[in-house]
Amino acid sequence: MRSRVSRLIAALLVVVVGAACSAAPPAGLASGSAAGAPGPHADNASTAQLSPQDQQAWDDTVAAAKKEGEVLWSNTQAIDWMDRVAARFTQKYGIKVNEEVSPPPDFNARYSAELAAGKQSFDIRTGGGPTMRDLDARQVTVSLGTLPVMSEPKTVWIENPFQDIESGKGNSVFYSLAGYYFLVNNQLCPPDNCPKSYKDLADARYKGKILLSDPLPAGGSPGTRWAAYAYLEYGQDYLTRVAENVAALSRSEANAQQQIAKGEYALYLMTPGAPTTIVGLPRPWPFRLVVPEDGQMVLLLGLSYLQKAPHPNAARVLANFILSQEGQQVIASGSGDTFNRKDVTPANPELVTISDKLFPRNPDTFEFAATYAQYIPFIDNPLKARGLK
């Protein structure tokens, strides 16, 4: 019997390994080369006003985009404003928008597999700044070329959306700026007995009150970025003491919000722009948003145009639309959806206001995106010591 089993296992191994070796798709996600992409008008981006030639080129781009007829837009998570923008874009240009939602690992696996097989289907990718900058760093993105929105005055933007392009560091543009709040339950965290600043989170009075976004490297959760910024400002001892106050970790911003609103936990660090279904609760809300007194942490949300996009013209027209006043107003019309233009009117200003006072050492920069993961152990270790991870 033993020899029969050995033969079976040996045969299986031979077949499995043989199948794998003979059938592996050819290696091939090109790195360091934008050879496959730009399509027409792939000049380096510029903030100069569109010249008549550029305008003509843009008109040609729009015409070509309409001929392409569709575009595949991928985002890191499902969001309402994606539906709204897609609908308005289709209405305006007659170009169908196929929406796709995949977290970074799914997207990376799929994108690289498609690229290797020569079946690229993605055109545009949106998501958090660190995720977009990771794509830039891996040289998966290409330049958007010259877009009409780039000719608008810089004063129209809350934060310069073309900062990475201008500094030559990446191809992502930033359509949104989101500020971090404390989301607190009114009953469990009344104003006179609730943290008012990031520093307060370490106070032993708040033991068992904090629902912490699990500090994770992939894409950078709110907890990750908080830990990095806070470590730089307050040091290891602070993070260790906050870990003592943590009641539980959460990996779902949507569920965490509901847990706070229902009174399961007292306080959660969150970004607006995350799903905000609890604002549908009747007023007075059982929760409130607190802007930390020691400054607000911020997150840029970005957009990238992908190598070998099958609909290069439609992709560029969509990117331009998302950054345009019309597109940004469509985004802002949702409750809690953040944007990056000053000339739009948000539906719910209290959910999207950016404080004048930013948290120290708070640059959501290209360099930070590449380094923030190194701070994770500083919060992970005390959380592990408490058996929370």
Place this chain on the structure above:
Amino acid sequence: MATISSSRSEPRSAVVGWRWPSIKLLPWLLLAAIAVVVLYPLGMVVLASFRTTAPGLAGEFTLDAWQQIAVAPEAIGAILTTFKIVIPKVCLAVTIASAFAWTMARTNIPFKSLLEGALAFMFFVPTLPWMLSWVLLISPRSGFLNQALASVLPGDFRFNAYSYEALVVLGAMASVPIPFLLLYPAFLNIDPALEEAAHVSGANRLTLLWRVTLPLLAPAILAAAALSTVVGMESFEVEQLLGTPAGIYVFTTRIYDLLYFRDTPRFGAASALSMVLLAFTVMLLFVQRQILARQSFVTVSGKAFRPRTVDLGRWRWVALAIAVTYLVISGVLPFAILALNSLMQVSGFIDVQMVTTRGWSKALSSPQLMTAVQNTILVGLLTATLGVVVSSVASYTVSRLRWRGRALMDAALWLPIAIPGMVLALGFLWAFVGLPIYKTIWVLVLAFVIRGLPTSSRFFTSTMVQVSPELEEAARVHGVTWRGVALRIWRPILQPAIVGAWIYLFVIAVRTLDSALLLTGPGSEVLSVSIFQQTSRGDNVVASALAIMQVGIVLVAYVLARLVGRHYLTAH
């Protein structure tokens, strides 16, 4: 007319010497086909465990991933925790399932058809919304059940959704339908002659159950336990939703971590950890084969019989009360919460003032969601029908024919379940991305048939090993063609297995998310992806409405399959 063999040297009932060339060739052709579609994606997973990057990307061969998991205390801890949860969970699930299967198949419990249908239906409630319902019910502070029972519960005691106990008990409740669906046909197919003989010899009911019925059912119970153990090790949603917040990590949640929550996805380490799971499964399969090889379990022969019904007397009402209570707790309660949740303005806030049809309006008015519904039905029908054909024929070659490739076929049928769904989904992606069917519903059908094979084939083998070879031998002697044998002997015997496997495959196609997420494209969206997207955006109200639609689709398919099974598959 032997009903059970006294020989322990005979490994299993087998039809020897079919002379039709087509029958002799069929197993090898089938093995070749299954080897290609099963082993190719699995080969990709194996390959990934030895590469620095995902298959398809420029990279090098390395053993780093294996070294990482060999020395990582987290990986070893996850393996130990998995067994700490799976063993009690499976024991509980198989015990409950066996009790229900026996009660409903062999006793005079009232309303048995209704109860059997209700318990089988539990299998079709999608796990994620079911678990979310339990979170709403037994969250420590805000759970409806904890609040409702606050005055009754002793001291500070609260049910806690985020605990080891919840993982075991809720995991077992979620698992019961699979062993039940496997065991119920086996209980129905027991020839009563042996039980009657024992009864005449003076055995009481307990002795009869312990000495005759249970040994006869050993293969089915072992198959159910083995399958439940593998499914338990592969289980993800329950552990992710309830275990992770409590710091409890198992195999699959660690693999998920490696794929989704590292600075770059660790395909290699995730694949390597999956290989460890695969090794455990192969061992389990080996143990099961060793146990079964020593016995013969033939109970269905050429003699017509009706299963002997045990009269429970007044205890039948107690049995009914227990069954109804279980069904209310495991099915009605969470399903009612899910239905109510779909009618609320905000998920989790169930209140008369919050009632709205927003969720349903949004679900029903979206053309994309309606396309997803149509695709889901189509993929379900194709997967279930194709899967039943493949798994029934493959099971026949494993359990009824003596041929050299039998063990290999058996292993190939098991393999897909040994790899966690999220890793296998990557294998499908890497393997199928180059095919013309990529991003169409056909690639989903292929992936779901492969995913369903391990369980759907168990439906057939657990019944086939009970059937005496004499039935087919008699048919052969009388010149019946293989088609006649299939239609006149196997069709009625396998009717419960066909219906069970068909529904199972339909459900796999309707609710599996990971493969759908990686393989669908514009126009081929399915409902599971739509539910994921709504959950991801935090709109669990719309997700609940879609989940109810998902359950509704399966319920209709379930009723139709049973009706068709009753009218066209049973012997007339």
